[in-house]
Amino acid sequence: MTTPSASPDPARIPWAAEQTEALRTEIHRALVGQGPVVDQVLAAFLAGGHVLLEGVPGLGKTLLVRALATTFRGVFARIQFTPDLMPSDVTGHAMWDMKSEQFHLRRGPVFTNLLLADEVNRAPAKTQAALLEVMQEQQVSLEGRTLPVEAPFMVLATQNPIEQEGTYPLPEAQLDRFLLKVRMDYPEAAEEVALVRQVTTDAVGDALRVDGVRPLMAAAEVLELQRLAAAVRVDDAVLDYAVRIVRATRQWPGIALGAGPRGAIALVRTARAQALLEGRDFATPDDVKAMALPALRHRIQRSPETEIEGLGSDDLLLALLAKVPAPRA
Amino acid sequence: MKPGAMGFIPRTRAAMEAADLGLSLLQAHWRPVARVWGLQLGFLLALLLPFLYQTPLWIFVALWWLKPWLDRGVLFVLSRAVFGQPASVWDFLGEWRSVHRRGLVAGLLWRRLSPMRSYVLPVSQLEGLRGAGYRRRARVLTRKGGGTGFLLTCSGWAFTLLTAVGFIALLQAMMPAGSRVQVWDGFNNPGLGFQWFLLGVGLLALTLTEPLFVAGGFGLYLNRRTHLEGWDLELAFRRLAARLAAPLALVLLLAWAMPLAAQAPIPEPVAQAPAPEAPEDAPQAIQQPGQQPAPRPAEGPLRPEEEAHRRAQRILEQDPAFNHTKEVRTLSYEPTGREPRWLRSLLDYLFAKEEPAQPAKPQNLDFLKRMWDLLALVGKVVLVGGLLAFVLWLVYRFRHRLGLPLVETKAWEAPEAVAGLDIRLESLPPDVPEAARNLFLRGEARAALALLYRGALAELVHRRAMEIPASATEGDCLRAAEGHLEEGPASAFHLLTATWQRLAYKNEAPTRDAFEDLCDAWPAAFGGRP
Numbered sequence: 037m038t039t040p041s042a043s044p045d046p047a048r049i050p051w052a053a054e055q056t057e058a059l060r061t062e063i064h065r066a067l068v069g070q071g072p073v074v075d076q077v078l079a080a081f082l083a084g085g086h087v088l089l090e091g092v093p094g095l096g097k098t099l100l101v102r103a104l105a106t107t108f109r110g111v112f113a114r115i116q117f118t119p120d121l122m123p124s125d126v127t128g129h130a131m132w133d134m135k136s137e138q139f140h141l142r143r144g145p146v147f148t149n150l151l152l153a154d155e156v157n158r159a160p161a162k163t164q165a166a167l168l169e170v171m172q173e174q175q176v177s178l179e180g181r182t183l184p185v186e187a188p189f190m191v192l193a194t195q196n197p198i199e200q201e202g203t204y205p206l207p208e209a210q211l212d213r214f215l216l217k218v219r220m221d222y223p224e225a226a227e228e229v230a231l232v233r234q235v236t237t238d239a240v241g242d243a244l245r246v247d248g249v250r251p252l253m254a255a256a257e258v259l260e261l262q263r264l265a266a267a268v269r270v271d272d273a274v275l276d277y278a279v280r281i282v283r284a285t286r287q288w289p290g291i292a293l294g295a296g297p298r299g300a301i302a303l304v305r306t307a308r309a310q311a312l313l314e315g316r317d318f319a320t321p322d323d324v325k326a327m328a329l330p331a332l333r334h335r336i337q338r339s340p341e342t343e344i345e346g347l348g349s350d351d352l353l354l355a356l357l358a359k360v361p362a363p364r365a
Numbered sequence: 366m367k368p369g370a371m372g373f374i375p376r377t378r379a380a381m382e383a384a385d386l387g388l389s390l391l392q393a394h395w396r397p398v399a400r401v402w403g404l405q406l407g408f409l410l411a412l413l414l415p416f417l418y419q420t421p422l423w424i425f426v427a428l429w430w431l432k433p434w435l436d437r438g439v440l441f442v443l444s445r446a447v448f449g450q451p452a453s454v455w456d457f458l459g460e461w462r463s464v465h466r467r468g469l470v471a472g473l474l475w476r477r478l479s480p481m482r483s484y485v486l487p488v489s490q491l492e493g494l495r496g497a498g499y500r501r502r503a504r505v506l507t508r509k510g511g512g513t514g515f516l517l518t519c520s521g522w523a524f525t526l527l528t529a530v531g532f533i534a535l536l537q538a539m540m541p542a543g544s545r546v547q548v549w550d551g552f553n554n555p556g557l558g559f560q561w562f563l564l565g566v567g568l569l570a571l572t573l574t575e576p577l578f579v580a581g582g583f584g585l586y587l588n589r590r591t592h593l594e595g596w597d598l599e600l601a602f603r604r605l606a607a608r609l610a611a612p613l614a615l616v617l618l619l620a621w622a623m624p625l626a627a628q629a630p631i632p633e634p635v636a637q638a639p640a641p642e643a644p645e646d647a648p649q650a651i652q653q654p655g656q657q658p659a660p661r662p663a664e665g666p667l668r669p670e671e672e673a674h675r676r677a678q679r680i681l682e683q684d685p686a687f688n689h690t691k692e693v694r695t696l697s698y699e700p701t702g703r704e705p706r707w708l709r710s711l712l713d714y715l716f717a718k719e720e721p722a723q724p725a726k727p728q729n730l731d732f733l734k735r736m737w738d739l740l741a742l743v744g745k746v747v748l749v750g751g752l753l754a755f756v757l758w759l760v761y762r763f764r765h766r767l768g769l770p771l772v773e774t775k776a777w778e779a780p781e782a783v784a785g786l787d788i789r790l791e792s793l794p795p796d797v798p799e800a801a802r803n804l805f806l807r808g809e810a811r812a813a814l815a816l817l818y819r820g821a822l823a824e825l826v827h828r829r830a831m832e833i834p835a836s837a838t839e840g841d842c843l844r845a846a847e848g849h850l851e852e853g854p855a856s857a858f859h860l861l862t863a864t865w866q867r868l869a870y871k872n873e874a875p876t877r878d879a880f881e882d883l884c885d886a887w888p889a890a891f892g893g894r895p
Contacts, residue, residue: 269870269871271869271870271871271872273869273870274870317871318866318867318870318871319870320838320839320840320866320870321838321839321840321870322838322839322840322841325838325840325841326840345762345763345765345766346763346765346766347765351765357836358834358836359836360836361835361836362835362836362837362838362839362841363838
């Protein structure tokens with residue numbers, strides 16, 4: 037029993053596996069270590085979703101996004117979110133041209149392929165909402181005109197977990213729009229040594245170096261990869277497993293508010309992409325399990341007792357995954 | 366006394382309500398109380414200031430100690446108010462001597478810290494009792510409402526303190542921000558000015574709270590006497606008599622009073638107190654300062670002790686129910702001194718007089734002491750155990766904060782099923798590859814591969830003690846097996862898992878050759894069955 041879906045062309049699967057492996061390698065030319073983070077970002081990229089990156093400053097978030105943009109000859113833009121950032125600074129605005137005596141549309145930085153929204157929780161809710169609308173609709177309304185954003189379009193928003201002063205935390209409903217929330221942690225000791233060596237060798241200043249990254253594919257090929265990922269076969273048992281995990285979050289002790297159906301949707305979408313990253317044309321429960329943490333950690337709300345006990349959402353989800361029986365094949 | 370002339374309605378009240386009655390009295394007569402209080406306070410200050418003007422705090426201490434003296438003025442006014450008599454400052458001055466004559470020394474010395482001071486103050490001031498009489502009377506009064514009296518004293522303390530602190534806090538709050546003068550700073554270095562300020566605050570607090578305290582106690586006192594002496598009944602009958610104004614009322618009163626008097630039990634010690642005894646004058650038994658005690662009437666519902674005793678005697682003599690004798694014979698033994706010792710012991714044992722139950726003090730005390738020791742030990746164990754349990758609970762509760770590895774380490778129990786596959790050894794056929802081959806040949810590829818896979822899992826779990834929980838996916842099993850298997854079996858398990866996944870989640874059955882390869886590799890990799 038499987039969900040009806042246009043099965044991907046089996047001949048294209050090895051190509052896709054090759055491409056994703058090459059993407060991974062190219063990104064690691066610029067970004068040392070952070071293997072799981074790169075995999076999860078790539079999974080979101082293939083699933084056509086957006087990523088919320090959480091991590092302290094200086095872990096290479098911008099570098100990751102620039103490297104990813106370079107691999108597919110995509111356009112990269114970055115917005116540093118500040119408290120005085122206006123929605124028009126994100127989406128664009130109309131400007132009166134004195135010479136031609138006409139309004140000209142000036143497109144904002146969202147008209148790109150990869151958008152890095154740095155410290156997204158520093159901007160007020162109105163500006164956040166403007167960005168989140170683009171994320172959802174893949175289009176911008178400017179001066180009465182609807183302008184689609186060019187595909188592939190992906191937002192990587194970062195937020196800093198340590199500074200809470202002067203921030204506007206994203207509401208739960210808006211967090212839900214991000215396909216994955218990826219935690220970026222400090223690198224391992226060996227990785228950090230390699231990183232420092234690579235970044236400081238023959239480097240002047242602190243400019244980010246992505247010149248080692250080669251462009252691998254065109255945007256059209258990325259879309260082909262995304263289509264392949266969407267067509268990955270998901271057995272009913274796997275689908276049922278994902279739904280059971282999401283439903284378990286709603287009754288799990290220590291979780292005040294569980295994930296909604298969008299959580300299960302995100303879980304299955306990323307499981308498909310994960311399967312493609314592994315070079316398979318079918319998803320397994322392992323793919324679902326591997327993606328459960330990044331897909332659900334921002335969709336659950338801990339209860340006050342759990343917060344007092346110092347248990348994080350990851351601890352809760354890991355405990356939950358250890359209790360949800362694997363699917364009956 | 367006229368029923369309508371009383372300043373309150375005498376009825377039996379609950380203790381708290383009685384204290385409230387006192388406060389209502391004060392509310393109604395606060396002006397004369399304030400005047401008398403002011404006069405007394407002024408007098409005391411005039412007396413103390415010349416000696417203690419350099420140490421104002423000592424003035425406050427002295428005033429605080431002399432509170433019982435100040436209370437007497439308040440009580441004087443309130444006691445007059447109860448009977449509807451006004452009490453001006455001049456009245457107070459006129460009665461000065463009688464107000465302060467009785468029990469003032471005791472009140473300022475050994476009764477100063479009495480926990481029910483305001484409740485029993487009327488006993489010495491109004492009833493004029495002292496010594497043993499005072500103690501007996503106070504005991505009778507405080508048998509009921511004593512707790513409320515004590516509570517009143519405690520709340521008086523708390524209220525005074527709160528008023529003073531509240532006033533200081535109010536002043537501090539009123540200070541403009543950044544002001545050089547900060548009230549709290551005075552406590553760090555209390556100069557003379559600050560001491561005067563504190564004296565003022567203290568006097569204010571005392572003035573606001575002390576009359577309330579006295580009035581509450583007086584309310585309790587009035588209520589207790591209403592209870593003891595039936596003032597409410599008295600008043601009811603008076604009203605009845607006044608209303609009917611006919612001999613019938615008198616007849617009724619007598620008809621009620623006679624049997625009641627006949628059945629009256631021996632009165633409480635209250636009857637010994639020289640306080641009210643005649644109903645006619647019961648409420649007035651609070652001797653008004655300067656008044657002579659009212660003459661005691663010959664008859665009344667509350668009889669004198671001798672009268673009651675005489676009646677009881679008469680009944681005992683005349684009533685056939687009491688007046689009879691009964692002869693009782695018993696055997697007893699008186700030692701002669703000539704019998705042998707054993708006989709004497711025996712006879713003593715058999716005929717010994719019933720000793721009045723000796724309290725066998727030493728044994729009983731020993732027993733009590735042992736009981737007490739035991740109780741103390743139990744208490745100690747409970748206390749220490751409770752403390753230990755609490756500490757352990759705290760450690761357990763915050764184990765994540767403390768980073769303790771106190772995770773639930775239940776003994777590992779092999780699950781019966783992994784990923785929906787039965788992995789009990791007894792569920793497997795003796796020859797797994799052979800059985801799987803048969804199934805495959807019958808066209809049941811899924812069942813055949815499932816048998817191979819769960820056979821491998823069962824072997825790993827039961828023979829190689831691999832820990833695989835029911836929530837483990839195929840990938841989890843692979844990772845868990847990595848540490849338990851050598852290279853050959855590991856790659857065989859890897860291949861088996863991949864083939865199984867393709868079949869399970871892609872519905873792609875292996876070719877016959879591939880399946881044969883799996884079956885061939887199975888015994889070497891997992892075939893540890895006897």
